[in-house]
Amino acid sequence: MIKTDVIAQIAKELFLAERHKTPVNRFVDRYPELDEALAYQVQEELIEIKCKEEQTKRVGRKLGLTSKAKQIMMGVHEPSYGVLLESMQMFDGEPISLSPLIHAKAEPEIAFIFNKEVKGPSVSVADVLAATEFIAPAIEIIDSRFHGFSFTLADAVADNSSSARFIIGDRFYAPDQVDLKLMGMVFKKNGEVVSTGAGAAVMGHPARAVAWMANRLYKIGQSIKPGEVVLSGSLSGAVSIAPGDQFTASFDGIGSVEAVFTE
Numbered sequence: 001m002i003k004t005d006v007i008a009q010i011a012k013e014l015f016l017a018e019r020h021k022t023p024v025n026r027f028v029d030r031y032p033e034l035d036e037a038l039a040y041q042v043q044e045e046l047i048e049i050k051c052k053e054e055q056t057k058r059v060g061r062k063l064g065l066t067s068k069a070k071q072i073m074m075g076v077h078e079p080s081y082g083v084l085l086e087s088m089q090m091f092d093g094e095p096i097s098l099s100p101l102i103h104a105k106a107e108p109e110i111a112f113i114f115n116k117e118v119k120g121p122s123v124s125v126a127d128v129l130a131a132t133e134f135i136a137p138a139i140e141i142i143d144s145r146f147h148g149f150s151f152t153l154a155d156a157v158a159d160n161s162s163s164a165r166f167i168i169g170d171r172f173y174a175p176d177q178v179d180l181k182l183m184g185m186v187f188k189k190n191g192e193v194v195s196t197g198a199g200a201a202v203m204g205h206p207a208r209a210v211a212w213m214a215n216r217l218y219k220i221g222q223s224i225k226p227g228e229v230v231l232s233g234s235l236s237g238a239v240s241i242a243p244g245d246q247f248t249a250s251f252d253g254i255g256s257v258e259a260v261f262t263e
């Protein structure tokens with residue numbers, strides 16, 4: 001099969017897997033040519049389809065697999081990134097329906113909101129912070145379109161890094177108000193602590209993950225744009241969700257964000 005056909009085929013299958021809530025098998029076995037570079041092209045195609053079919057638009061990006069906890073959990077050794085769409089955004093405390101999702105999991109994350117462009121090739125932690133207008137607590141809801149969350153890095157990249165929904169806390173903070181590296185985090189499910197962590201769990205500093213992505217985006221002629229939001233990746237392992245569950249991610253100095261789930 002020629003490359004453009006492979007890209008179109010995988011993107012279509014992933015789109016339909018999400019729409020019909022029918023998970024698929026990983027693609028690397030069927031398409032050995034699916035490497036990371038090709039997978040990012042599939043992701044672009046998938047986002048194009050979703051924007052058109054769901055009448056939505058891009059609002060930012062997400063990092064994935066930036067913490068050791070997540071890399072060990074998923075058996076990969078490198079981060080990934082994906083696109084956040086307006087249709088994925090939910091509000092703090094707003095009930096989130098699980099019915100469109102296959103096997104959703106929740107992750108505590110730190111969100112960055114930019115008011116300047118962040119463009120590679122040599123973006124540093126300081127550059128990211130200088131372009132950040134606000135940071136805020138966030139919860140990401142991931143949902144792999146692969147059976148049992150079983151995938152290689154390339155598969156997950158094609159699947160837009162398992163993006164499904166995200167919630168950003170209502171209160172925004174200037175990035176210099178806190179030490180993002182040392183910032184403590186407590187993640188609770190139904191009032192019980194399910195994980196704890198610090199900002200440094202994300203590649204030593206959450207802004208380092210964002211810098212990594214900006215430098216990767218540069219290689220394909222892209223950048224983080226002013227106004228975009230970036231989720232810097234989970235500080236701990238992802239936690240399964242059932243209807244009725246309530247999650248709170250609390251961060252030292254920037255408050256908390258809540259996610260509640262219904263059928």
Ligand code: OOG
Pocket residue numbers: 063064065066067070074107140142144149156161162232233234
């Ligand atoms: C990939 C996405 C991981 C994170 O924050 O690490 C991710 C996955 O584990 O399905 O969003």
Ligand code: MG
Pocket residue numbers: 062063064065107109140142231233234
């Ligand atoms: Mg995440």
